Amino acid sequence: ETGVTQSPTHLIKTRGQQVTLRCSSQSGHNTVSWYQQALGQGPQFIFQYYREEENGRGNFPPRFSGLQFPNYSSELNVNALELDDSALYLCASSLDRPGEQFFGPGTRLTVL
Amino acid sequence: KQEVTQIPAALSVPEGENLVLNCSFTDSAIYNLQWFRQDPGKGLTSLLLIQSSQREQTSGRLNASLDKSSGRSTLYIAASQPGDSATYLCAVRPAGGADGLTFGKGTHLIIQP
Numbered sequence: 001e002t003g004v005t006q007s008p009t010h011l012i013k014t015r016g017q018q019v020t021l022r023c024s025s026q027s028g029h030n031t032v033s034w035y036q037q038a039l040g041q042g043p044q045f046i047f048q049y050y051r052e053e054e055n056g057r058g059n060f061p062p063r064f065s066g067l068q069f070p071n072y073s074s075e076l077n078v079n080a081l082e083l084d085d086s087a088l089y090l091c092a093s094s095l096d097r098p099g100e101q102f103f104g105p106g107t108r109l110t111v112l
Numbered sequence: 113k114q115e116v117t118q119i120p121a122a123l124s125v126p127e128g129e130n131l132v133l134n135c136s137f138t139d140s141a142i143y144n145l146q147w148f149r150q151d152p153g154k155g156l157t158s159l160l161l162i163q164s165s166q167r168e169q170t171s172g173r174l175n176a177s178l179d180k181s182s183g184r185s186t187l188y189i190a191a192s193q194p195g196d197s198a199t200y201l202c203a204v205r206p207a208g209g210a211d212g213l214t215f216g217k218g219t220h221l222i223i224q225p
Binding site: 004006033035040041042043044045046047048056058088090092098100101102103104105106108 | 116143144146148153154155156157158161201203205208211212213214215216217218
């Protein structure tokens with residue numbers, strides 16, 4: 001059974017650019033959630049997708065958007081990057097919305 | 113707004129000791145609580161999941177308890193080993209289960225050989 005995978009591992013962007021991060025869910029999982037983790041902090045919930053529809057969102061602006069595909073893989077898009085967007089972005093999948101969440105290794109984004 | 117607090121923020125103990133990590137949350141209307149381990153710069157590894165109707169869960173040397181009415185959970189680690197060194201995170205999912213997890217800032221644990 002393949003776990004949650006994320007790509008790329010590391011990414012460097014400049015302020016104002018746009019970025020797309022990718023996540024492949026664990027086999028059979030229909031729910032994916034994205035989190036942002038700043039250095040020394042716990043992860044913060046960005047949003048959740050269930051069967052290709054967003055069904056929960058944390059306190060993040062609309063420039064953070066996402067997609068979930070029919071195979072349950074997912075993308076996180078961030079527009080107009082700001083310096084404070086520098087963080088570890090984590091993807092988690094679960095079997096149904098309230099299920100145990102399994103996390104990927106994360107993508108380290110640095111905004112210069 | 114749910115807030116999760118973990119105490120202590122950091123802990124250093126000799127190998128072989130039993131230890132307890134604490135987690136408290138302000139809103140008792142939770143669906144479940146999950147404990148994770150995070151190694152530096154890495155993703156999260158799920159350790160234990162406790163449903164709101166449960167009092168505790170055990171996995172190997174780990175035991176997690178939940179007192180929902182008082183908003184508290186503890187993670188007990190028996191016979192600690194240097195490989196247990198990591199940051200331990202507690203997270204709660206709100207009742208209804210639709211929203212994401214709310215995390216504490218974690219406890220940074222060092223086990224001295």
